[in-house]
Amino acid sequence: MAMTWYDAFGRRVDLTALKEEQAAPVVGSVRRHDALHPAAGLTPGRLAQILRDSIDGDPENYLALAEDMEERDPHYGSVLSTRKSQVAGLDITVEAAGDDTKSIEIADMVREYVGRDEFEIELRDILDATGKGFSCTEIVWDTSESQWRPKRLAWRDPRWFLFDRVDGETPLLRNGGTNDPLKPFGWIFHSFKAKSGLPIRGGLARGVAWQFLFKSFTAKDWAIFCEAYGQPLRLGKYDAGASEADKEKLLEAVTNIGTDYSAIVPVSMAIEFIKADIAGSHELYEKRADWLDRQVSKLVLGQTSTTDAQKGSYAVGKVHDGVRDDIEKADAKALSATLNRDFTRPFVDLNHGPQTKYPKIRIGRPDEVDVEALVKNVTALVPLGLPVSKKTMLDKIGLPEPKAGEELLVAAKVAAPVDPNANPAQLPPKSGVAVNSVGGVKRDAIERAAAEMMGDWMPLVSPIVAGLEAEIAAASSVEDVKALLAKRFEGLDAAAMTELLANSAFVARLAGVVDDQL
Known part of the structure; x- marks a missing residue:
């Protein structure tokens, strides 16, 4: 009797369908890579419409805008990349479901795949959900040699997806007139929740969009101001009896100085350069742009001190690092949960059959141990009868088990103290x-x-x-x-x-x- 597989949501798995890519780009398909740039000429009214449409079932323009913002705003692109890279670069461990040989074998299989150098890049693609609210990564399976191995984890453009109109949470693949559900065991769907609610409203790009719009206005006004008032004024002077031809010649000379940086005029004419000394007003643009950047830093990183220069920023940054650690841990746990549901379970089931317990992928920093305090406490408590495993101590202080035949460090031997009340005849x-x-x-x-x-x-x-x-x-x-x-x-x-x-x-x-x- 053939075995039947079910995914974490109870949907039946079609093995035949898994052997083909569901979302591969096709010529003439609605799944295309052509560029949409809604950020160009963006206005408050247009932005509000884009955000409403994304909730009402048409998120394509919103997702394209989120991509535009990462490219057009260096500050947002930088802090968002920092948040994603920080999680993708964390240590990854795989915990076996048990101590038996089979559990260890299964864990080693998962451990081998996540240990690939490419896996960190694939994690960054999955973490594209941080900005946009969700990401869909297709598992391209290799079924050669009677085994199921992920050939690659393929990032798919989020514009190719929308959500079920009834629940607003189930992702669907655009396919012309129909919208197809994602194949069980074929996708890693990661939903990012900056706040509770629908996946399309959970990404950071939604909160950043208004800051992006206002900053674009500020940058444009700043550029106009600099162009109008930032250059020195070229003032041409002519005598009272100058003819119209002389005036035109002087005007042409003044104009050429601004473009060619060279001109000739008669001795009777003069050109004066008036320096553009502007104090105070131009700082408004810089302060406003910096303030908007700080709001983005707060939203993305939870603080501003590690990205924006300010008085006492080193000391304040040390305090704010704790907030950033909390965000890192939350992102890492959410990513681990997604991988264990959408990657580990399919990988194990397709190769070893359904299991009662599965290995766990853990992403995060190892717990820091105060080695000095640990050794001090163990040294004091072991003589009092505290049982401490040698292997546990080696793991805690980060030392490997010594191999057979290796030279070992030993404590220096100290001579026994001489009893001052001893009989001199008994002394050496x-x-x-x-x-x-x-x-x-x-x-x-x-x-x-x-x-x-x-x-x-x-x-x-x-x-x-x-x-x-x-x-x-x-x-x-x-x-x-x-x-x-x-x-x-x-x-x-x-x-x-x-x-x-x-x-x-x-x-x-x-x-x-x-x-x-x-």
């Missing part, structure tokens, strides 16, 4: 040959000097400390203890102690200079 012997290790642990020259000093120090202080604890315990006041200690120190050979400390310091200094590690 003082002899002409230095004792360089204890229990197999190497000691440097400073450690050896300290051990030797302990051997010399004990005979000097033993008479002073002998029985001192009991006498202090029997004392009745602080004054009695002070008197007791003073009496004890009277027997201390201060000269011998001073010499011992000086010699030890000298030995330690020499060991440090020569870097003695024996």
Whole structure:
């Protein structure tokens, strides 16, 4: 019995239809690439009509205008490209549906495809929905060798689509007199929602359109102003008795200076250049254009500080980066959901049959880990019994599992401390040959000097400390203890102690200079 497939919306899949492209451009078809430029000569009344038509079932002019705005307005094109590129360039991971061999095999199949270099470009095409509200990407399948592999993800011009007039959400492909539903398992339909509502009203271009219109008026007025008042005035002067021929010659000379930058006039005539010193009024155009650009930045990026120069913009930009991160995460999650519904499921079903659980494509930045704090906490808690996996720690700090035979880093061994109350006879012997290790642990020259000093120090202080604890315990006041200690120190050979400390310091200094590690 032949297997039957259904897509995420419960529609039956026609495998035969999937082997042919549904929206390939055809000569004489309504699906054409000829240019529409509604931005040319755009007026407020015309823009309002375009926006109304897009809701009433004819979005072609609106979608063409959205394309025009990306090309004609450098600021909008830049910030929109930034938003799309930022999401398309994020890390992509594929989580297997389970730990069994089959789940891992399926995940590896998806992982191999999304790991292609071309996939980032395909994601940018899918994210064309960011501006226009939706995007339709056709999956061109390769069925050779008895397998179903996406040959490419083909971007299709959004002007080729419209929406069902009943629900306003189901995309339909223009096809002359009929409008065809998109083939199940054949399309990635991504809807962008800058706000709740119909897909055609969810794109950023709708909000930018009015700013684009007003800015185009401002730029045009600015150009006219500069042309009229930005050039120096060329003033020709003639004598009172000049003839009409002389006047015409002077006028021709003044005109030629503006085009040819050269002219000749009689000595009796003069040409004066009056500098165009205009203060204040010309700044209105720049300020208005900048203000409109900032509104576009707010709409597209959620902030202005990383795109528009302003006082204190670095500090403010650090704060606004958090807003931009929120937008990035929302876009990445929405894109992941679309891919898992319209790409992962068809890819898996056509090659392995319907599954109860599917691998998940995840797009986003990895969670940042404070490695220093993590190591500090683990170091403190493991001795208290906290179980921590070695593999987990390696993953958290970004280190791979060491391979067999590789040289490993080990902690430096520290010599065991010498007990100051130990019997001098039990300390390492003082002899002409230095004792360089204890229990197999190497000691440097400073450690050896300290051990030797302990051997010399004990005979000097033993008479002073002998029985001192009991006498202090029997004392009745602080004054009695002070008197007791003073009496004890009277027997201390201060000269011998001073010499011992000086010699030890000298030995330690020499060991440090020569870097003695024996």
